[in-house]
Amino acid sequence: MDKEEKQTKNSKKKKRAVMRTTILAILIAAIGYTIYNSATAEDVTVLKVGDKAPNFTLVDLEGKDHKLSDYEGQGVFLNFWGTWCKPCAKEMPAMDRQYEVFSNEGVQVLAVNIAQSDFEVQSFADQYGLSFPVVIDKTKSVMTAYNIRPLPTTVLVNPEGNIQRIITGEMTEQDIEGFMEEIKPD
Structure with a gap:
């Protein structure tokens, strides 16, 4: 060598x-x-069916405050989502159609975007012509309080303010209709 x-x-x-x-x-x-x-x-309390839904205040795209406790007496379809999430985008039109039916029956939809820019969220809402309130969780504090992991996740809050059901993953329009029926006030 x-x-x-x-x-x-x-x-x-x-x-x-x-x-x-x-x-x-x-x-x-x-x-x-x-x-x-x-x-x-931090010890994160995992929410379960029957728990009181944690209260929060978030601002929608028009600058209006939405406080969960203001909806007491109504069912709240609380949907956590992102613009980049394909299943989220797929279920939004169905949520909007069902909101048009159930909003007159005491069921509200709050679509909670996870920390994206106003521009991204507004563009998405405009693209799908969403008629329900779209709020942005800029600090991810609501996401943390609800221990949200996969997107989309929907939390059904009954008229008493308790968690009725937690749904992870994409929903069909039939699913959405059934879930809204489930949280409709008597």
């Missing part, structure tokens, strides 16, 4: 050692972050 081959071999060994050390450092940092995150995580 000549000198040049030895240098090439040594160079490759050094590169491998640097790469292994880097990967090891990243793994240690990731494990450390996970442990730190778990140790300092």
